[in-house]
Amino acid sequence: MRTILIRYGLYVRLSELAQGVAAVVHEVVDVVANDPIARRLRDFGFVRGESVRIVASGPIGGDPLLVQVGFTRFALRRAEAARIQVMVPATA
Amino acid sequence: MQLALVGSPNCGKTALFNQLTGGRQKVANYAGVTIERKEGHFSGPSGRSFRLLDLPGAYSLEAASPDEAITRDVCYGRFPGEGTPDLLVCVADATNLRLHLRFVLELRRLGRPMVLALNMMDAARRRGIRIDTEKLARAIGIPVVETVAVQRGGAKALIEHLDSTMLTASAPVAEGQTAASVAAIQTDAVDLHAQVRTILADAVSMPRKTAAIDDAIDRWVLHRVWGLVILAAVMFLIFQAVFAWAQPFMTGITAGVDAVAGWVGGALTSMPLLRSLIVDGVFAGVGGVLVFLPQILILFLFILTLEESGYLPRAAFLLDRMMLSAGLTGRSFIPLLSSFACAIPGIMATRSIQDPRDRLTTIMIAPLMTCSARLPVYALLIAAFIPQRSIAGIFNLQGLVLFVLYVAGIVSALAVAWFIKRMRSDKSEHALLMELPSYRIPHPRDIAIGLWERGRIFMRRVGGIILSLTIILWFLSTFPGAPPGATDPAIDYSLAGILGHWLHHIFAPIGFNWQICIALVPGLAAREVAVSSLATVYAMSGNESALQSVVASQWSLATALSLLAWYVFAPQCISTLAVIKRETNSWRNVWIAVGYLFGLAYLASLITYQLASALA
Numbered sequence: 181m182r183t184i185l186i187r188y189g190l191y192v193r194l195s196e197l198a199q200g201v202a203a204v205v206h207e208v209v210d211v212v213a214n215d216p217i218a219r220r221l222r223d224f225g226f227v228r229g230e231s232v233r234i235v236a237s238g239p240i241g242g243d244p245l246l247v248q249v250g251f252t253r254f255a256l257r258r259a260e261a262a263r264i265q266v267m268v269p270a271t272a
Numbered sequence: 273m274q275l276a277l278v279g280s281p282n283c284g285k286t287a288l289f290n291q292l293t294g295g296r297q298k299v300a301n302y303a304g305v306t307i308e309r310k311e312g313h314f315s316g317p318s319g320r321s322f323r324l325l326d327l328p329g330a331y332s333l334e335a336a337s338p339d340e341a342i343t344r345d346v347c348y349g350r351f352p353g354e355g356t357p358d359l360l361v362c363v364a365d366a367t368n369l370r371l372h373l374r375f376v377l378e379l380r381r382l383g384r385p386m387v388l389a390l391n392m393m394d395a396a397r398r399r400g401i402r403i404d405t406e407k408l409a410r411a412i413g414i415p416v417v418e419t420v421a422v423q424r425g426g427a428k429a430l431i432e433h434l435d436s437t438m439l440t441a442s443a444p445v446a447e448g449q450t451a452a453s454v455a456a457i458q459t460d461a462v463d464l465h466a467q468v469r470t471i472l473a474d475a476v477s478m479p480r481k482t483a484a485i486d487d488a489i490d491r492w493v494l495h496r497v498w499g500l501v502i503l504a505a506v507m508f509l510i511f512q513a514v515f516a517w518a519q520p521f522m523t524g525i526t527a528g529v530d531a532v533a534g535w536v537g538g539a540l541t542s543m544p545l546l547r548s549l550i551v552d553g554v555f556a557g558v559g560g561v562l563v564f565l566p567q568i569l570i571l572f573l574f575i576l577t578l579e580e581s582g583y584l585p586r587a588a589f590l591l592d593r594m595m596l597s598a599g600l601t602g603r604s605f606i607p608l609l610s611s612f613a614c615a616i617p618g619i620m621a622t623r624s625i626q627d628p629r630d631r632l633t634t635i636m637i638a639p640l641m642t643c644s645a646r647l648p649v650y651a652l653l654i655a656a657f658i659p660q661r662s663i664a665g666i667f668n669l670q671g672l673v674l675f676v677l678y679v680a681g682i683v684s685a686l687a688v689a690w691f692i693k694r695m696r697s698d699k700s701e702h703a704l705l706m707e708l709p710s711y712r713i714p715h716p717r718d719i720a721i722g723l724w725e726r727g728r729i730f731m732r733r734v735g736g737i738i739l740s741l742t743i744i745l746w747f748l749s750t751f752p753g754a755p756p757g758a759t760d761p762a763i764d765y766s767l768a769g770i771l772g773h774w775l776h777h778i779f780a781p782i783g784f785n786w787q788i789c790i791a792l793v794p795g796l797a798a799r800e801v802a803v804s805s806l807a808t809v810y811a812m813s814g815n816e817s818a819l820q821s822v823v824a825s826q827w828s829l830a831t832a833l834s835l836l837a838w839y840v841f842a843p844q845c846i847s848t849l850a851v852i853k854r855e856t857n858s859w860r861n862v863w864i865a866v867g868y869l870f871g872l873a874y875l876a877s878l879i880t881y882q883l884a885s886a887l888a
Binding site for chain 2: 221227229230237238241248251252253254255256
């Protein structure tokens with residue numbers, strides 16, 4: 181499983197990123213073969229080098245997350261956000 | 273020349289379509305308003321004529337939902353009965369270029385003649401976004417024009433461009449991407465985004481990524497506690513307003529209908545049968561429904577304002593977790609909210625739901641949302657049985673009861689969805705993936721058009737199905753006439769009376785009298801017809817006073833509550849069943865819906881009636 185990469189150094193899953201902390205997308209991981217959710221996330225602009233930030237989270241269980249990428253905000257469930265590996269810059 | 277409007281969701285394609293063709297298609301501020309292709313025509317200053325297609329918004333040609341599939345098929349020239357467009361008019365929101373340009377670049381690969389309309393340029397300027405359109409046009413290799421779709425003349429540059437365009441014949445393009453490997457698609461996605469970034473860095477300057485006002489509003493509206501409080505307050509205000517604001521208009525309509533009926537009745541005294549048809553049939557029946565027009569318009573005023581403001585996707589965000597545990601998705605929120613107006617557009621709006629399971633569940637529970645056709649029935653019974661007084665000084669008790677009825681519909685819908693989820697064997701992941709648009713101040717003109725359209729639809733129903741069923745019912749309750757020497761009212765001997773007394777055996781356990789039983793039969797076609805039918809039946813039985821006072825004096829509270837419970841569930845709307853058949857392409861789903869809704873209706877009424885009778 182490629183998801184073992186989580187919490188490796190400064191790389192975390194987007195679902196684990198604290199609210200308001202700026203990070204940069206590393207990659208979107210397919211959970212199943214040819215994952216349609218992962219593909220849609222890439223269409224939305226979750227691609228390497230793009231900066232992301234969690235703006236808000238839902239009232240129950242902190243789910244879903246409101247994520248800013250590019251000029252747009254998307255509501256992602258935690259399971260969806262977990263597909264996105266992000267890097268938190270060391271200066272933070 | 274054949275044109276098609278293509279672009280990402282919520283970039284203003286339909287507003288541009290309306291601007292170009294003078295059309296009145298529905299516009300709102302969320303992704304997925306347009307779910308079908310729509311056709312319109314216009315001509316340029318030189319007299320050149322254009323046929324324009326408005327297409328559902330799509331994030332990518334790799335369609336993820338039924339509405340995106342329409343756009344993909346039209347772009348590839350594969351849509352049945354639709355030729356390949358000669359020119360694609362790509363539309364992009366100038367304030368959301370990072371996302372929208374990617375799709376434009378994907379479309380460019382089709383190799384078709386294209387033009388890019390940079391829409392919402394007014395909003396972009398307000399936010400201090402500067403776009404060098406010439407640089408942009410050079411970088412993406414297609415002409416670029418600026419538009420403001422919501423402003424008169426805001427599409428002038430686009431029309432002039434289209435008018436002077438020379439077309440080279442477009443060749444069909446094979447679909448290469450689907451065959452490509454996953455790795456290739458991934459690199460490809462990164463590739464297009466990299467191009468977008470380079471282009472934006474070169475041609476666009478943007479002071480900040482989002483509008484400052486959006487951030488400020490969202491801090492409150494999406495707050496964990498305040499967000500929910502605001503949502504509840506907004507919903508509650510709507511139901512209060514429906515009762516409190518509509519009252520004077522309703523009184524006016526009733527007085528008007530009574531005056532005309534009295535005048536016509538007076539002129540027809542020499543022809544008692546015709547007088548009965550006009551006064552007891554047409555005026556009592558149609559007038560009984562017409563009086564609810566103000567309440568329906570007030571409900572729509574709120575729904576349309578919310579749709580235009582961009583608040584609805586926020587509400588979906590707040591409720592997603594709750595809906596997920598019931599087996600739905602936050603995406604179901606907008607179709608379900610539309611179902612408060614009418615289940616038909618609500619069920620059609622489910623086309624923007626990607627997951628087929630979520631979509632089917634949403635379709636099956638949409639009829640449980642309290643549609644505006646139920647409002648006449650609720651309003652009649654509430655006005656007759658619930659005293660007009662205020663609770664704690666601010667709440668109108670009648671509005672409160674109405675609110676409870678709406679909540680009953682919602683709670684049962686969630687319970688049914690939860691049951692469907694439990695029954696389903698496929699438990700794989702469902703997706704949310706929803707864009708939250710920028711807030712917009714609702715456009716009074718759009719709202720006025722929306723209200724006009726809704727008012728027209730209601731009036732067409734009144735003049736069409738409601739009027740005709742009322743007349744048919746009048747005949748059924750008039751013939752055969754009473755035998756000589758009869759002591760009971762004549763209607764007891766008529767076909768409708770016989771049928772009503774017979775049906776009464778089935779409905780007696782839930783407290784319905786035979787008049788209600790008669791009204792339920794034509795009421796199968798459309799819910800409001802039950803009100804017009806009751807009005808006709810009681811008028812035929814010799815009750816000259818208004819339906820509301822007749823009901824208040826002749827029904828027990830238990831019967832009234834039982835009928836309210838019945839209306840929360842009963843699927844008495846042929847058009848809804850037809851649209852379920854069309855959207856799911858399955859009669860089985862229709863029969864399941866009919867069966868479970870009638871079952872729940874009878875059960876709920878039985879419990880309500882027996883409890884209320886025991887307590888009384």
